[in-house]
Amino acid sequence: MNHSSSMADLSATLAPESLRQRLAALPRDARDTLFLLAVIAWVLLPQASHTPWWTSAFAASLLLWRGQLAWKAAPLPGRMVLAGLLLVAVAATWATHRTLVGRDAGVTLVVLLLALKTLELRARRDAMVVFFLGFFALLSNFFHSQSPLMALAMIAGLVGLLTALVNAHMTAGKPPLLQALRTAALLTLCGAPVMLALFMFFPRMAPLWGVASADLAGRSGLSENMRVGEVASLALDDSVALRLRFLTPGGTAPPAAALYFRGPVLAHFDGRNWSAWQADPAASALEMPQLRVSGEPLRYEMLIEPSKRRWLTLLDAARDAPQLPEGASVGRARMGGELQWITQRPITDVLRVHAQSHTQFQYGPREATPELQRYLQLPPEGSPGGNPRTRALGQQLLASMAGPRYTPALVQKALERLRSGGYVYTLEPGVVDALHTADDFWFDSKQGFCEHIASAFAVLMRSMGVPARIVTGYQGGERNAVDGYWTVRNSDAHAWAEVWVAGQGWTRVDPTAAVSPARVGQFQRLQAPRGALASAMGNLVDTGTLQALRAFWEAANHRWNQWVINYTQSRQLHLLQGLGLQSPDWTDLLRLLGASLGTLALLWLLWARMTRPRPDAWSQLLGEARARLQRSGIAAGPATSARAMALQVQARWQTTHEPWARAMGQWLLDMEKLRYAPRPQPDCVAELASLRRRWRQLRALPWPPATQACADKPDVNPPAAAGLHSSATS
Structure with missing residues (x-):
């Protein structure tokens, strides 16, 4: 029986209603601290x-500790404890990054210092430091991602920090957080036009940060080297590498077999690893004019995602230099000796x-040159990577040729x-131990x-x-039906x-097309095994709907990149040219x-004047009477009630101007009665019209x-009277 009672009490304590009541009963300091900790998290x-x-x-441990202290109204740790935690944080940062400066080490320190500072929230000055560290930590998130989702999340964080900041300046009582939230939202909306003006017209500089590169080992993507047989399985990385729009009439794309986007060219083979030859500027300059093209060129616009590489994976083959945005951080582009375009x-x-x-x-070259000999390089026979059976297979294929040993015929044999x-095309070939x-x-x-x-x-x-070599890049793609x-x-x-x-x-x-023709000719890709979450989503939503949602999201993300992330100085100047400026x-x-900014300031001043609080009709009428009585010598300040003014009128002119004094005094008393006597609203409107x-x-x-x-009596409140007169006449 007692056990059942204790369980019931525990359930009642953990019930949502009980939790809300506990939160409502917390002191204001504890409530505000918990809200600030949630925003920081x-x-x-x-x-x-x-x-x-x-x-x-x-x-996370520091924030949870600080939240527990606020919940239990326990004292904060002493300075020695804080000093020890600070030393641990700095030492761990140094051990991890081997420095305390730079982007990664700096962000780590900001995160740790912000969490540590919450343990020192004793005064408003400490709260201000936490707020500003929070704003800095908020901005640091854009070092790694500038996606629309990150922007929305950080806008929510900005409103949360502003709410906490507004709440910290509400010193009286226990104001609801919803009131501070409304004020913060209004401030955000008021600041949005300034933010938009700064975004549109503030001169653009080079990017302040880049996107951290990811390790592509074991994932699909491009690399400077190609190591064969050391990856047991390939995880398909569905992240976007580039987007392009063909500028031909109708935006038609070339045939599927022609969509090859050229990347690094690998020619040196050591038995397992393919890598590029060291660049020879003289040789590159001689090879560049050897590109011979025919037919009309395909014009297109391409948006390349950040890769921290210098390759421009253009459609094979680009003869003319691509047009980059003016002032782009990558500098100029040049062609290497193997049709590969790279940036500075x-x-x-x-x-x-x-x-x-x-x-x-x-x-x-159309004729054999000594330079081609390096494209015949193989590890020596008998050495690791010599591949003796493949060499023997090559000799067998040569011996099987009845006629001349033309290269196209040898290619067809292979x-x-x-x-x-x-032979099988698979994503899971296993590790090659040989x-x-x-x-x-x-x-x-x-x-x-x-x-x-x-x-x-x-x-x-x-x-x-x-002579043979390997070219890496991208092949294929898919058309987004939302934006084309x-x-x-x-x-x-x-x-x-x-x-x-x-x-x-x-x-x-x-x-690969000989092993799996669908991989090249029909844009079909092998699908990596789906995880539990993806499988569950596939059971709930049909594949067509998921593909449509992904297409819509990628189109929205493309617009974000096009109009926000890629809003460079050249686009600013193009905007000014569209506004009619010559050579801006x-x-x-x-x-x-x-x-x-000046126009916005003027509009805000007009809006503030139009929306300033105005006195009601009763106050305006009484103010007009007060100003007239002041000119007649009645000491009537802003705090003087209608009854007090009536008593002064009766005392001063009861004997000399009795009818007027009685009428004026009665009017003032009726004004007071109208203000404070309860009655229906229609009666108040009618009586106010009668009093007017x-x-x-x-x-x-x-x-x-x-x-x-x-006249000789000194004015008991001349400044107030003068101010009232000015207000009434205006």
Whole structure:
């Protein structure tokens, strides 16, 4: 029986209604502290995925500790405890980052210092420090993400911090948080036009931050090196790599087999790792004019997502330099010796590119040159990575050729083996333990994703004396039906081969298409296994709806990147040109900004004057009478009631102007009666109209002049009287 009673009491204590009652009964300091801690936790939550794990754990522990102290009204820790925690935070930051300066170490310190400062909330000065640290921590979230979701989350955090700031200045009583929230929301709305004007017209500088790069090992995407056989499974990364819109009539795209976006070219092979040759500026300059194009070019606009790389993955092949935004942080773009366009500095922000490419082209020397010998390089026979069985296979294919050993025929021999040899395109080939990765693919596992297939094919071509190399980039994409842009994802990352053909130059060969034609020709991708959450969502919502929602979200995110993130100085100047300015510069931006802010200030002044509190009709009527009586010598300040003025009138003019004094005194008493006697609203309106008519009649009568005694009597409240007169006449 007692056990049941205790359980019932515990349930009642944990009930939501009991929790609300407990929160309502908390002192104001405790309630305000808990609200501020909740806002700080919201602001710091996005940092959990970007700061070291111990940082989030340490900050969460401090906030929970501070919340417990506020809930129980316990004393705050002493200075020695705080000093020890500060030393631990600084030492841990140093141990993790090996520095206390820089972006990552700085953000870690800001998170820890903000959480530590909450343990020192003893005075308003401490609260101000917490508020400003909170605003700084809020801004630091944009170091890692500038997405629309992050912007919405930080707007909510901004309103929360402003609510706490407004609440801290409400010193009397226990005002509801909803009142402070309304004030904070109004302040945010009032500041929105200023924010918009600053965003539109403040001269743009180079980006203050970039997006942190992610480790692409074990995930789809581009890399400077391609290590074959060391990744057991490939996790498809569906994040967007680039978006593009074709500027041809109707925005039509080229055929599926032509959508190759060129990235790094890998030519050096050490048995397992493919990498690029060291750039030779002289050789690059000689190779650049060897691009031969035909047909009309495809013009397109591309938005490349931040990658912290210098590659411009343009549609293969771009002859002319792409147009980059004026003042872009990446600097200029130049073509390397292998049709690859690169920028001076890494891409750390969404980059808009206008380019044109020719899908029909020939590239490279038509006749054999000594430079081609390096594209025959293989590890020595008998060494790790020598792939002896692949070399033997190449000799067999050469021996099987009845006629001349033309390169196209050798390529077809290798592709025919891929088509008919039982080879499989898979995302889970397993780790290749063998030293000879090409041998493992051709003879043992017979499975892999595009890098296995391209690597084995290139090794086979080189073993037959055909210069070959690997090109990495993206292949395919999907059209967003909402905004018409083509979306290329990191899951579209691809590797193919190029072989040198006499009389033509370098020719693209995609051996993956021989194993899995749908991978290239029909934009079909292997699907990684879905997690529990994705499976549950798939059971609740059909696939078509999910794809439509994703298309809508990506279109909205593209607009955000286009109009907000990628709003550069060149776009500002284009805006001024659209407003009619010829050859605008940053000084025109400042002038327009000043004019915008001045106009906003004037509009706010007019709005404040129009919305200022005005006295009601009864107060206006009594104020008019008060001002007239003051001129006649009655000491009537703003706090003088109607009855007090009636008594003064009766005392001063009862004997000399008895009828007028009696009428005036009665009118004042009726005014008081109307104000304080309860009655229906229609009666009040009618009586006020009657009193207004009586006042006009009294004002028309001859008023008694101020007596000598009244004139000599000092004014008991001249400033108030003068102020009242000014208010009434205005």
